[in-house]
Amino acid sequence: MDNRSTKGKPALRIHQTIAHDLGTAILAGRHLPGEIFDGEIDQAERLGVSRTAYREAVRILTAKGLLESRPKTGTRVTPRSRWNMLDPDVLAWMFAGEPDESFVRDLFELRGVIEPAASSFAARRRTDAHLKAMSEAVEGMRRHGLATPEGRAADQQFHKAILAAACNEPLASLASSVGAAVSWTTTFKQRTRALPRDPLPDHVAVYEAIRDQDADRAHATMAELLRLALADMKIALPA
Structure with missing residues (x-):
């Protein structure tokens, strides 16, 4: 992930960069509806970020309808019909x-x-x-x-x-x-x-x-x- 600023634009905070990368991957079909993500600890370690940053990114994507998190079942990609395409x-x-x-x-x-x-x-x-x-x-x-x-x-x-x-x-x-x-x-x-x-x-x-x-x-x-x-x-x- 690259969160450096470009051409005077402020650099994204880490959780925003994670949300951008995961959101782009979901919309591009690299993570399909129904796919379950690894646990928070494993995902944070894989991405090389803190658990807090990863958790905030998931919250962003959940608010936009791309992910849902439930106890015991984990975090999964939602059906396309729930994505907020006008965001x-x-x-x-x-x-x-x-x-x-x-x-x-x-x-x-x-x-x-x-x-x-x-x-x-x-x-x-x-x-x-x-x-x-x-x-x-x-x-x-x-x-x-x-x-x-x-x-x-x-x-x-x-x-x-x-x-x-x-x-x-x-x-x-x-x-x-x-x-x-x-x-x-x-x-x-x-x-x-x-x-x-x-x-x-x-x-x-x-x-x-x-x-x-x-x-x-x-x-x-x-x-x-x-x-x-x-x-x-x-x-x-x-x-």
Whole structure:
């Protein structure tokens, strides 16, 4: 395990690194549902960490639905249906490996349910402050480009700003999950090649529809943005 900091990011604490490594392995299928892990002492010794650090990692994975621990039966991998796939960490672990096409399709289908509707609501309810946040995000994408961490952060902020502008608390609670999905799919698309096209005009079209308070156009332009993003994603997936 390597918990050194990279490019100014703080190093993960040991238990977070263990959770990352085990979570990635589970999502990649190296630990299958129903598999029972060795006891806490044996696992800690195998990983070269303290029992406390290993125990904390298990607690993280249990909270995200990937593991369960029971007296006498030990710690086992849970069925996939119990995994919290919208947790930002789980999304990151999924894209750290090779996500299968069905998962990517499912993720975009979910975004297709949430984001066009949120854009339509935003067109009706946005304030000047919401528009300012969206405009600044678009400008950040334009200035930095999506090949940079700064540009991808601006992309995240754009989608989060739309959910905020919908003025619907349950929708707003999905901002972190949607933002994580935006970030990791964009990063994944660029792992072996440059983006196949510039998606900035798609974002500008959504922004202009919301600015103009055209709810139907906002819905349609966001749906088209997601359709094109999924097409780009399929190009990046392994054959």
